[in-house]
Amino acid sequence: MHLAIIGGTGLSQIDGIDDVRHQMVSTPFGEPSGPVTIGRLQGCDVVFLPRHGYNHRIPPHQINYRANLWALRELEVSRILAVAAVGGIHPDMGPGSLVVPDQLIDYTWGRPSTYYEGSLEAVTHVDFTYPYADSLRQAFLEAGAALGLPMLDGGTYGATQGPRLETAAEIRRLERDGCDVVGMTGMPEAVLAREAGIEYASLNVVANWAAGVHDGETVSMAEIERTLSKSMRGVRQVLKQILSAEDRQRGGSASC
């Protein structure tokens, strides 16, 4: 059973993966975002998939989330560490912050978001009370602590449709609803992982203040790119730290 990393904007590649091979997995739902990268990182078997594709060409609403999660399940992935760029709504979650959310609200629409449809033997409703796996949330937080990299423990992720950014009024509404950060890819990724029986947690990298949080300011793509390219260095360290901690715990056996 393997561990997978799903990379978001700013994390389309991970360096340092050894014994690399790339594998295209076809699924009943079509093609995933690209071939998965399979290899070893810090002594552990790892599977890597960039959700927007290797050239960052697939926009959030056109990602084939069902194929992505199905492909990982086919590869016997049992745990997913996801990384996702977000806008910050909560005053403590400004650009450059790292947040490990514990809740989400889904505002997306029209995305195929379940495996349980078509000709079914029985109607199925998965439990989704706690959308993120606590053990993986703790793995992010412990890695942050070990590296001296501050992370915010908990918060509500609001998943919007995109690809446009939000209006100031939409962000005020999300804030009233209790959202702390906003992103475009957290759903249906999290629920499909749950339906596929894969543990899942997400590390949110705050790239910008969400629209209208600071009166009169607009969101700048240049700022988003600058912040992400700075923050991803830390994120890469966090992922490596998690895998080396796993490697130590397992006494060097490859399957982490």
Ligand code: HPA
């Ligand atoms: N809104 C939605 N998604 C995002 C943002 C944002 O402000 N920043 C990065 N991803």
